Amino acid sequence: MSLDQKFEKIFKKVDELKPQFIDVLAKAIEIPAVSSDESLRPMVVKKAHFLADQLKSLGFSDIQLRELGTQPPPVNDPKLQLPPVVLARYGNDPAKKTVLVYGHYDVQPAAKEDGWDSEPFTLVVDEEKQLLKGRGSTDDTGPLTGWLHVVRSHQEAGIEFPVNLITCFEGMEESGSLGLDDLIAVEADKYFKDVDTVCISDNYWLGTKKPVLTYGLRGCNYYQVTINGPHADLHSGVFGGIIAEPMIDLVQVMGTLVDSQGKIKIEGIEEMVAPVTEKEHEIYEKIDFSVEELNAASGSNTSLYKKKEDILMHRWRFPSLSIHGVEGAFAGQGAKTVIPAKVVGKFSIRTVPDIDSEKLTKIVVEHCEREFAKLNSPNTCKAELIHDGNYWVSDPFNASFTAAAKATKVVYGVEPDLTREGGSIPITLSFEEKLKTNVMLLPMGRGDDGAHSINEKLDISNFVNGIKIMSAYLHYYAESPEK
Amino acid sequence: MSLDQKFEKIFKKVDELKPQFIDVLAKAIEIPAVSSDESLRPMVVKKAHFLADQLKSLGFSDIQLRELGTQPPPVNDPKLQLPPVVLARYGNDPAKKTVLVYGHYDVQPAAKEDGWDSEPFTLVVDEEKQLLKGRGSTDDTGPLTGWLHVVRSHQEAGIEFPVNLITCFEGMEESGSLGLDDLIAVEADKYFKDVDTVCISDNYWLGTKKPVLTYGLRGCNYYQVTINGPHADLHSGVFGGIIAEPMIDLVQVMGTLVDSQGKIKIEGIEEMVAPVTEKEHEIYEKIDFSVEELNAASGSNTSLYKKKEDILMHRWRFPSLSIHGVEGAFAGQGAKTVIPAKVVGKFSIRTVPDIDSEKLTKIVVEHCEREFAKLNSPNTCKAELIHDGNYWVSDPFNASFTAAAKATKVVYGVEPDLTREGGSIPITLSFEEKLKTNVMLLPMGRGDDGAHSINEKLDISNFVNGIKIMSAYLHYYAESPEK
Structure with a gap:
C-alpha cells in the first residue's frame, strides 16, 4: 500500500473518530490538574492515572507512573509528592525507528472568576466557531492526547504503526518541570535507549492561518x-x-x-x-507575519521594527x-x-x-x-x-523536520513556516543533550489560543489536522533514509 | 521680683513636682492613641478627654473638644469620626501677649512584637539611664504635657502667669493632620484672634548634647x-x-x-x-555636628560631604x-x-x-x-x-526666638544651636499663613529619641529642663518690646 493510500485510510478514521477524540479530551480536561496548586495535587495524579488507563486500553506496554520524589521548597506540605511522569511504549520492533513524544498533562490555574465565559474545566464544543474551549485544550492536554488518537486511528484503520513510540508525559511543566531533568538523565540509556528523535507538541503557530515547525528557542x-x-x-x-x-x-x-x-x-x-546566513534570510522571507499582527498581540503601536524580517529576527535570533x-x-x-x-x-x-x-x-x-x-x-x-x-537551535532540514514538513504539506497543502520562539522551553535542550538526539517542536494550536489565559481554546480543525500531521509525520520519518 | 528670682522659684517647683509630672505622662501614655488604627480611634478620643480633664483641673477656661467631622476615604468605617482638637485658654488678659502652643496627642503604632524591650504603652522610668521609655514619650505626649506642667509649676510657685496661653492639641498628626487646616482657618479670627506667636514642640535636637531652636523646614x-x-x-x-x-x-x-x-x-x-548669606554662614559654623554623627545616623559611610557646613546646608537649605x-x-x-x-x-x-x-x-x-x-x-x-x-523659614532672631534662646541659656548655660530640618511639618506653615504670625519650633527631646521607632524615649533631664525652658520662654517673650 502506498503512503497516500495509508494516509487516506488513517485520515478518514481520524474524521470518523473525531467525536470520540473530543470525548477523551473532555474527560481529561475535567480533571483540574493544576500543578501550582498544592491542594489540587491529587487531581494532577488522578490525570496521570487517567492517561495510563487510556494507554493501557490502546495496548501500550511497559506503562510506568514514575515517581519523582517530594517537591523541594518552598512548599506548604514538606512531604508533597511530585506528580508522576507517564512512560509507555507502543511497539518495540528493532527494525523500526523510535520516536519519543513529550507532552505535559498539568495545566495553569483557571477559575470562572478570572473572566472565563464558561467553566474552565468543562470542555465546551463550540459548533458555531468550530472550537474546543477549556483549560488545557491547547496547552497541553489537546496535543498530548493527540498522540493517543494517532495510535487509535491506525488501529481502527488497520494500518501498521510505522515506528516504536515512547511517551514521556509530565505533570509539572507549568511549575518548572521539577524532577524531569534527572529522570531524562537516568533513563537516557535505559527507557529512552533507542530513541531516534524527540517530538514536542507544546507550542503554537506564529499566527492563526499558517502551520509552522519550530526549530529554535532563545x-x-x-x-x-x-x-x-x-x-x-x-x-x-x-x-x-x-x-x-x-x-x-x-x-x-x-x-x-x-x-x-x-x-x-x-x-x-x-x-x-552568529551572522545571519543566506539560507536563514530565505526562511524569514517566506514566513507569514506582519507588524499589524505584532501590534495586535501587544495591544499597542510600540513595535521597534516595521519590517517582518526585522521583527522576527529580533524576536528569535x-x-x-x-x-x-x-x-x-x-x-x-x-x-x-x-x-x-x-x-x-x-x-x-x-x-x-x-x-x-x-x-x-x-x-x-x-x-x-x-x-x-x-x-x-x-x-x-x-x-x-x-x-x-541556554538557547536551542536545530537543523530545520534534518530527517525529523523534513518528515514533519511533508506531513504538513499533505494535510494543509502548504509548506509550514519554519519558526523559532523568543522564549525558552528548557526541556527541549535537556532531551537534546541527554539523549544525544535531535528534537523538533511540532505545534498543534494557533497563536491566538490563549494558553495561560482565559477562554483557552483549540480550533477543532487544528485538533483534527494536528492528529493527521502527527500520523503522517511518523510515516515519513519512518521512511527517511537517515535517522 | 526679678526674672531670675521668679525662675528660681519656678524651677525649684519643677524639680519638686517631677514625680507628679512623670505620673501624668505615664497616665497619658497608658492610652494607646494610635490615630492610624481605626479600631483604636476610641482610645484617641479617650486621650483627648483625659487632656481636657487635666486642663480643667489646672483652671483652663473655654475648653473645647472640637469635632472635625468624619474621616475622608480610604477608611473601613465610612462614618469614622476624626478625633477632636483640644482648644483651651489659660488667662485672657488684654494687657498680656498671647501664645498659642501646638502639640499632638496621637501616636505612632507600637507593639512589643516590633522589638520593644518593654510594653510600649506602659511608661518605664529607667532610673539608671535617667530616661522615660514609652510610645509618645518624646513624640509628642511628653512635650505636649510639658505645657500643662508649666502652668502647674507657676501655680504652685505662686508666680503670675506671664502670658495668655492657648492650647491647640490635635489627635491626627501621625495621620496627616486631617481637618486641622480648616479649623485653623475658621478660628483664625475667633478662638485664635489675639495670638501673637505660635510655639510648636514636636521636633528634636540635632544631636544628643546641644539644645536647639528650629527656624526652617524644607x-x-x-x-x-x-x-x-x-x-x-x-x-x-x-x-x-x-x-x-x-x-x-x-x-x-x-x-x-x-x-x-x-x-x-x-x-x-x-x-x-537663595544665595547663602554671611549671617547664615555664622549660624552653620557654630552648630555642633560632625560627619561621624551622620554616619552613625545612616549606619553607613555613604555621606556625600565631609564638612559639617556642607552636610547641614545640603540637609536644610x-x-x-x-x-x-x-x-x-x-x-x-x-x-x-x-x-x-x-x-x-x-x-x-x-x-x-x-x-x-x-x-x-x-x-x-x-x-x-x-x-x-x-x-x-x-x-x-x-x-x-x-x-x-512649601518650605518654611522664619527669622531666628525675632522676639519669639530671642526669648527661647535666652530661656535655653538660663536653663542649659549655652546658646542653643539654630537649626533647620530637612523634612516638612506642614502645620507650621498653616499657622504662619492663616494666623499671620510667626512660629517657632522649640524641641524638647534629643536626636536619638527614636520617635516612630522602637523603645522611644525621652531623657528625664530633657523633660525637666524642657518644662523650665518653656516657662522661662514665656516670661522672656512677655517682656520683649516687640510682639
Whole structure:
C-alpha cells in the first residue's frame, strides 16, 4: 500500500473518530490538574492515572507512573509528592525507528472568576466557531492526547504503526518541570535507549492561518544588580541631599544597559552573535507575519521594527535585554518619601547562537562594575547571574523536520513556516543533550489560543489536522533514509 | 521680683513636682492613641478627654473638644469620626501677649512584637539611664504635657502667669493632620484672634548634647513619571527586542534627574535657590555636628560631604532630589521575565527658599518631557506633580526666638544651636499663613529619641529642663518690646 493510500485510510478514521477524540479530551480536561496548586495535587495524579488507563486500553506496554520524589521548597506540605511522569511504549520492533513524544498533562490555574465565559474545566464544543474551549485544550492536554488518537486511528484503520513510540508525559511543566531533568538523565540509556528523535507538541503557530515547525528557542540569562547603601531605609526629608542614594546609582547603572531602540549597549555581546546566513534570510522571507499582527498581540503601536524580517529576527535570533524591575524600592501607589537602603535591579538577556553563557555573564558583570565605578559612589555594587538557560537551535532540514514538513504539506497543502520562539522551553535542550538526539517542536494550536489565559481554546480543525500531521509525520520519518 | 528670682522659684517647683509630672505622662501614655488604627480611634478620643480633664483641673477656661467631622476615604468605617482638637485658654488678659502652643496627642503604632524591650504603652522610668521609655514619650505626649506642667509649676510657685496661653492639641498628626487646616482657618479670627506667636514642640535636637531652636523646614514636591506602552504586561521571551519597553524608557528619563553626587541635573532649579548669606554662614559654623554623627545616623559611610557646613546646608537649605521607586514593575524576589506594560517612576524634590513650587513643577515636567522626547520611543510619557508642601523659614532672631534662646541659656548655660530640618511639618506653615504670625519650633527631646521607632524615649533631664525652658520662654517673650 502506498503512503497516500495509508494516509487516506488513517485520515478518514481520524474524521470518523473525531467525536470520540473530543470525548477523551473532555474527560481529561475535567480533571483540574493544576500543578501550582498544592491542594489540587491529587487531581494532577488522578490525570496521570487517567492517561495510563487510556494507554493501557490502546495496548501500550511497559506503562510506568514514575515517581519523582517530594517537591523541594518552598512548599506548604514538606512531604508533597511530585506528580508522576507517564512512560509507555507502543511497539518495540528493532527494525523500526523510535520516536519519543513529550507532552505535559498539568495545566495553569483557571477559575470562572478570572473572566472565563464558561467553566474552565468543562470542555465546551463550540459548533458555531468550530472550537474546543477549556483549560488545557491547547496547552497541553489537546496535543498530548493527540498522540493517543494517532495510535487509535491506525488501529481502527488497520494500518501498521510505522515506528516504536515512547511517551514521556509530565505533570509539572507549568511549575518548572521539577524532577524531569534527572529522570531524562537516568533513563537516557535505559527507557529512552533507542530513541531516534524527540517530538514536542507544546507550542503554537506564529499566527492563526499558517502551520509552522519550530526549530529554535532563545536562552535566558537573568541578572541582578544590587546597590547597597545605608543600613536601613531613610527619610528623604532628613537624608535627601547628604547621602548617596542606592536608587540613584541603580538608575544610572541600568541606564547603560540598553537604549530605547532595543540596542544592547554592553560592549562585546554583538560580536558573539552568529551572522545571519543566506539560507536563514530565505526562511524569514517566506514566513507569514506582519507588524499589524505584532501590534495586535501587544495591544499597542510600540513595535521597534516595521519590517517582518526585522521583527522576527529580533524576536528569535538576536539577543534582547529587558529591564524587569527593582526589588527593595518603593513600589506602591502614592507618595512615600523613602530613600531605599538597598535596591536590586533585575534584567535579563535573551541569548542566541553563538553567545557563550559564561562569557556573557563575565561581560555583563564587568560592565555593571565599570559603570558603577564611574559614578564614584560611596555605595557598593554587586552584579550577578541568578538564573540561566541556554538557547536551542536545530537543523530545520534534518530527517525529523523534513518528515514533519511533508506531513504538513499533505494535510494543509502548504509548506509550514519554519519558526523559532523568543522564549525558552528548557526541556527541549535537556532531551537534546541527554539523549544525544535531535528534537523538533511540532505545534498543534494557533497563536491566538490563549494558553495561560482565559477562554483557552483549540480550533477543532487544528485538533483534527494536528492528529493527521502527527500520523503522517511518523510515516515519513519512518521512511527517511537517515535517522 | 526679678526674672531670675521668679525662675528660681519656678524651677525649684519643677524639680519638686517631677514625680507628679512623670505620673501624668505615664497616665497619658497608658492610652494607646494610635490615630492610624481605626479600631483604636476610641482610645484617641479617650486621650483627648483625659487632656481636657487635666486642663480643667489646672483652671483652663473655654475648653473645647472640637469635632472635625468624619474621616475622608480610604477608611473601613465610612462614618469614622476624626478625633477632636483640644482648644483651651489659660488667662485672657488684654494687657498680656498671647501664645498659642501646638502639640499632638496621637501616636505612632507600637507593639512589643516590633522589638520593644518593654510594653510600649506602659511608661518605664529607667532610673539608671535617667530616661522615660514609652510610645509618645518624646513624640509628642511628653512635650505636649510639658505645657500643662508649666502652668502647674507657676501655680504652685505662686508666680503670675506671664502670658495668655492657648492650647491647640490635635489627635491626627501621625495621620496627616486631617481637618486641622480648616479649623485653623475658621478660628483664625475667633478662638485664635489675639495670638501673637505660635510655639510648636514636636521636633528634636540635632544631636544628643546641644539644645536647639528650629527656624526652617524644607518643602516637598512629589512627582510621578508614567511611561505607558503595551496594553498589558508581556513575556520578555516573546516580546523582548521587538517592543519598546516602558521600563527602559523610564530608567533613561530618571537617569537625567540627578547624579550620584546628589547634584540635581534639571536645569533652572539651582538658579532659584537663595544665595547663602554671611549671617547664615555664622549660624552653620557654630552648630555642633560632625560627619561621624551622620554616619552613625545612616549606619553607613555613604555621606556625600565631609564638612559639617556642607552636610547641614545640603540637609536644610539646598534642594535635593530623591528617587523613591517604581510602581508597576516587578518588585519581588527572584527572576520574573516580565516586560511591565506601564511603569510609574516616583521622585521628590525637597524645596527651599526661593524655589517657587509652580515654577519648579513646570521645569520638572518640561525636563521629563524633553528627555523622553530625545529617546524617540513609541511609548507615551506623562510627568506630574502628585503632592506638594512649601518650605518654611522664619527669622531666628525675632522676639519669639530671642526669648527661647535666652530661656535655653538660663536653663542649659549655652546658646542653643539654630537649626533647620530637612523634612516638612506642614502645620507650621498653616499657622504662619492663616494666623499671620510667626512660629517657632522649640524641641524638647534629643536626636536619638527614636520617635516612630522602637523603645522611644525621652531623657528625664530633657523633660525637666524642657518644662523650665518653656516657662522661662514665656516670661522672656512677655517682656520683649516687640510682639
